[in-house]
Amino acid sequence: MNLLASKDDLIRWLDSLLQERIVIAPVRVQEQTMFQPISKVEEIAFDFDNTTLSPKGWFLPPTEALFTVQRDDGQVNLVPALVERDAVVFGLHPCDARGIALMDSSFLQEPSDALYRERRSRTALIGLACRQALPECFCTSMGSAPDDPSHMDILLTEVKDGYIVQVVTEKGKALVPKGLAKYKGKVPTPPKLQAIPTMEVTSAMRGLFNDPYWERLADRCLHCNVCAYVCPTCYCFDVRDYSDKGKVERVRSWESCQSPGFSLTAGGYAPRTTKGERLRQRFSHKFLYFPERFRDVACVGCGRCVKACPVNIDIREVISDLQQLTEVKSGS
Amino acid sequence: MAPESPFIPCLATLKMAIQLTPDIKLLSVELEDPDIRASFDYKPGQFALLSAFGEGEAPFGIVSLPQQRDGLEFAVRRIGTVTRALQELEPGDTLGVRGPFGNWFPLEDYEGKNIIIIGGGIGMAPLRPVINRILERRDNYQELLIINGARTPQDLVFQSEFPTWTKAPRTRLELTVDRGDEQWKGRVALVPDVVKELAPSPDNAIAIICGPPIMIRFTLAKLRNLGFKDNQIVTTLEAKMKCGLGKCARCNIGEKYVCQDGPVFTLEQISQFLEQP
Amino acid sequence: MDMELIQQIRDKARNLLEEGTVEGVIGYERASDGLTARPFFAYEPAAAERLIFDETCIHDLVKYLLDKKGKKMAIVVKPCDSRAINLLLNEEQIKRDKVFIIGVSCPGVVETSWNRRSETLQARCRTCQLSKPLVYDFLVGREVARQAEEETYSDITEAKAIANKEEFWLEQFGRCIRCYACRQVCPGCYCPVCFAERLEPLWVGIRIAPEENRVWQTMRTFHLAGRCIGCNECERVCPVDIPLSLLNRKLEKDVKELFAFQAGLDPEESPPFATFKKDEKLEFGA
């Protein structure tokens, strides 16, 4: 059963959530929209197309301490990091929620990642259905849709009089304010997206592991980490100790398979030395290694990498190239 | 509330450190918690992540034998910041241990076979418990050939155990170095060339290799020339890893994670994805 | 689009590939949005037909020459990009005889991003004095008389007047996610191991945090002092819009004033930190 929240209802609702929880919402920063913890509801940018970074940073922050090392009289004590407050991520799109679900596959698999699990269970997702499809969007080809409520706790859909409130989970139910009217109107038709063919991308990837395609594609790749850092499903991380003025922490930070040091061992051996091998690692992980482990392709079709890549390495093009090359190879 | 994090190591005390070679130390480590110590089950080939607090964490093969729970042994070569900090620890100092992780050598499956063990430099470390386990159950195996190579005679690890190894029945230890010195009377040759020269038969045999990537690469080629099939060649791989849990996603060889699916692989399992065949 | 110019580039590229003069041609092709341009490597003569050139060809392709050392490559070079060629020649990173330069006289490029092309000329183009590349083997396009605006560095003056500069910059650097796109795109950033990746000692911690990011961005810019050729690619590729040109141009201005030097104008002239004058008067002491 759907409810209706007027714009004022929503603002009051968010305001009350803000009293008891951290609220992470889209905020306009320069020309970007970013998910940030807000202190006032007015900071929220309601009219945005897509955020520059996905909301994954709330669950896997760019940098976080895993634990602190304390020494008293030579006795070492490891103090685990805490998740102190409940939170709400507001305004994420269906593709973002799917990204979080894909991250769950890895981080919640036993032995689960404690901080991630804790944040995940203490955070509710109040999503926003997409008003329009952007030219870089292809979520419907990747198992999601502009109005897909899966993986959300509550999904809001903007209509003329406010927002349709679709309660998805029990967790979401507990958050809905009392006294919202029932919504009896029509649910707007979601925007249409161009479908891209994604058949057999996993087997295509496997078959083309040693294809010269990768070195050619890598020619123009800069090997920056932009695609990985804007991606809602890229979750590789680095762990190191950080000490400052006697305080020692074990810190985890984002890292990307595109950087040369990513898999360089202390002894100087790196399994992937060429640009092509590193770029192939990115797509192999998404299309082959991840599905081998967790069934789904590790891409949600949000289009962020398409938009952010400084040299236009377009994942949709890579998918269609892989399929074409496979067809050529199999001689059909 | 503090969640139970798999990233938090068990505290341990350094019991003893023995200088094996100019840059390799054997660390004997005791877990502080007696319950964890008693339940720390591991098998030859498994590894653990050692923490030098303030510097970081790195993976090391456990080189002691499984029944030895009060003194887990690790051979640590000084190569970077973490290994240097580990080597600088004094007996009594605290370090962290996470593990055991990964798979192990299925030594029971190798019973009744000829075993060829080929190690280069610090690569001998994970093979030491394999050798010692086979020697414990010597009758269950056929011939044992150990080829141990190092850059110089000084760099040969576990020299104090050589007499035990050579005295064991049906066991042959072949040492080789890249560069000899005045005292060295033995072989001066590269490991792959020694393999070629000794030409072990692939019949009913298993070859277990560990060493620097370049040694592994050329030794694999020689073994294949001798007629070894990819399922007769077993190796244990080193990879940079940050979690040991299959989450940081960097230690993969193709779709296999070294930390979870490995570190022990047959060549058959990974040849498709060997990035530098 | 100037089809005549594009045809000249395609013909030249095809010839070079057919004759085997070069192994590949680095140029531009249409991006997947059908609107802007992206870098393109042509290895077969037929691929030359994909080459384009227009006001969306914003990328400085010279960086790619560093990946192709030892191979003879042809490259499409705008006047501004030619300064990067000079920089790399001066620093002996590329060999002149390994590069065939297809110079393009360029009327300026516009601000673009994926699926968006504006009519606004890029700021660097408005003050650009170069009517044709400083170095080339083959020139295409009509040499245009530039009506360049005077470079006043008014943006730098404004940034200098910010009341709490530390706060301003830490806020900017606070957004940095350390994707290193700024470094990867820069033709002057080619250290085999960047200081940001050195582990012993760990100069820049892995914390993605304002203070660490400040060390990164400050040193990145400073390593380019007197070497930055002003292509502004770093600012373009920054996914979080850090105003990197305010950093690079500040040093460009100071280097001009202190040492009367501009990077990449002359392959024979070394950057200011590679040389000195004994009797120069600088701000502190004699």
Added chain:
Amino acid sequence: MKLEYQPKVIGFLCNWCSYAGADMAGTSRMCYPQNIRIIRVPCSGRVDPLFVLKCFQRGADGVLISGCHPGDCHYTEGNYHTRRRFALLRDFLDYLGIAKERLRVEWVSASEGQRFAEILSDFTTELANLGPRSKV
């Protein structure tokens, strides 16, 4: 001189002139502020701007770089490079909000113990007047 706020100063002193100069100030029992931590470097030219950044990042209030007078460098020309490098860096740091007064470059010879003591007193006073670096 007694100051309520004691600024933290890191001093990079060249082995051949300034370190000896500081030594001389000490052995001659000259009075100078004790809030400097001295790091001896072979030449002022060895001082990477990164060192300076790192000092400020880790909480230094001021950084002093001191070498041989121009023309007297043990390695002939190291300090000429120092001069260029830090002329540019001082203003750049200022632009980023770290006041240029917090970075000093001075030339102190082995015989100038008195001068070293004076520079340090002056620098410390100046830093004390600036106050602690804001914790943004």
